Amino acid sequence: MRRPQRRGAAKQTRLQDADEIRLLDEWIEAGKPLPGTKPPPPSKSAGAGPAPPAAGEHPEYSACTLFDELPLSQKTKDALRKEGFTEMSEIQRAALPHALCGRDVLGAAKTGSGKTLAFVIPVIEKLYRERWSPEDGVGCIILSPTNDLAGQIFNVMNKVGKLHNFSAGVIVGKRKGIEVEKERVNSLNILVCTPGRLVQHFNETANFNCSQLQMLVLDEADQILDHGFKSQVDAIISQIPKVRQTLLFSATQTKSVKDLARVSLRDPEYISVHEEARTATPDTLEQYAMIVPLEQKLNMLWSFIKRHLNSKTIVFLSSVKQVKFVFEIFKKLRPGIPLKCMHGRMRHVVQQAIVADFNESTSVLFSTDLTSRGLDIKNVDWVVQVDCPESIDNYIHRVGRTARYNKKGKSLMFLCPEEEAMLEKLKATESKIPIHIRKPKAEQLEQISQNIASVLVKFPNLQQLGKRAFVTYLKSVYLQKDKKVFDLSRFSAEQFAAYAASLGLPVTPTIRFISHKKNVSKKDMVDLDKKQMKSSSKPEVIINPQVNSDLTMGDGDDDILYPKKPTADANMDGLDDVLCPKEPATETNTEPEKIIELGKPSKKKKLKINVHRPVGTRVKYDDEGNAIPPLASVAEEVASEPVVRKDKISQRYAEMLREMREHDKEDKLEHKKSLREKKLQKKLKLKRKKQETEVESEEDSSSESDRGQDVARKGKKRYFNSDDEGDDTVKDGDVLAQQEALALKLLSKMHS
């Protein structure tokens, strides 16, 4: 019962579709723009909505401004409206009318201007009007240079084509799951893929057939037609029909006839909507460049991030190793904002997760050029190019990750003084890049080399990564084609050493590939390594004095790292956001890990006194608590002279001798004085005693007349007192005679 009903509904739909397709074909044919024409500037009434066409009437669509005014299927229009796309961008207005009527298009427009819809819509409409069904196999191939960009295009395709019945698939990543893919690839109508993976299917998948292909699209066409993809693109072209529609899009389009001949374009419409524009980059983008010595780049990057904690930032570095190293190190130092990293060595699912996460959060994404093209991430505030872009095109694509689709954005590029030729190229009139030079003050830089060195001590595997980051950076410069900009021979051995030190490395890694260079001799490098090995395990950063003085030259208004409060003037020149960024995010831990935590644990040590210390080797300390070796305090701090000066030492010895003699003299005088005092005391004592005796004898003589019984009593007593002096016995002679007489009397009585 239900089956006939369903069949009936399907038939009804088919009939409706057929009617719509017939109408669309007529409309497209009747209103198609003349070859080589551009749409006129949008009229003031644009956006008011389409006037309903009268029956049988086919309104002009080559000059329209709304998607609804285009000869598109109702399903596509409905999907576009649901996704919020109503008004067309410039490239869409210019490219869609030509593409819809089946012409080949070579489209160029600034980054973030909506090129994706300019090719996705014609793809869907073409297959719809050709009444393509799943059984018809591959009808369209879209080539993208990277997995992520292919995924992004596939998502747009899904949104715009969600009401249609086509099957579409994204073919990217590694070989994992390829067997399942081989079984399904022939039933997909639209393939979004990287060139390599498509060639793989041509080579390995039985019955893989693209003989019915209607359309070939190359996004980032200049890159896909470049050397890197040459053999793959040639292989693909050889496998697909010559009669097809071809669309090529990029922000930096190839004009090479050779390239175009390879993809056999037929009378292509060259649509470059911003050719006459004042700038090659979005008008809403503010662009800055700073001259930063190689060894100061990390300090500068750290200082920038610390001062823009509320900004979503993409940081471009030139190699995977550098991305990994800077990401890991900064993560350990904790700037106070979430950090992410992205490079080609990650699995595709991980890349997807990172992009999705970065899309939603305010964070810093360290990346290689993997994300420099096409990636459409919401609300990126800053693009920072730590390493010089390899070309102007590369610069345009990198900065194009911000200021997308009329949104504001800013970019900052660090250039080594040796790479200033790139600045000249960018500033050349034909480049059309309005870039401003900013000279940061030296005090704006937070020096983090020592902190990095401490992290490396704690995490030896990071030291290995640091070495590799150092080597791969130099290698990437060495391998660049543009020698006017990239020339390692302009760097001195000292600069390499300072750069290594800025990465926290204790010694400069060996750089074999530049040992043959003229002005960086092998001897220089070896000498430098030896010097560093001898001097200390913590390398010192050598700052080029010329560059350092340049850094201090900036005036206050150039301030990117130390933004000021907005002033009327700042607002006038559009620098307000640079000068006064948003308040830092409130993070629980915004401070970098202390060096102590990163290095060895700090324990309070007990003060030990070395009793076995040889005499004269006592350690002295300066005002900041640094140990001074004996006699070092007399050394003069003149870098060009010997640290310890002999004449100063002998002068100091003479002074010490004079001081000692003076002390000796004083000591002797002191000693003499104390001796004299002791003698005096003794003398005084004797004198006092003598005086007392004299007083006593005077008393005796003065009372001689009254003595009577008292004298006898005193005499008796004094006699037995042996302590009395001799003089007294003489004075007591009478008493003795009396006693002798008494004794004789008693004796005679006894005998009788």
Ligand SMILES: Nc1ncnc2c1ncn2[C@@H]1O[C@H](COP(=O)(O)OP(=O)(O)OP(=O)(O)O)[C@@H](O)[C@H]1O
């Ligand atoms: N007509 C439109 N209306 C509103 N938003 C649009 C429109 N067209 C495109 N956009 C939005 O503009 C953003 C940039 O579009 P898209 O990624 O296609 O730019 P692009 O020109 O391909 O940039 P790139 O050169 O960097 O690859 C996307 O977020 C997209 O959704």
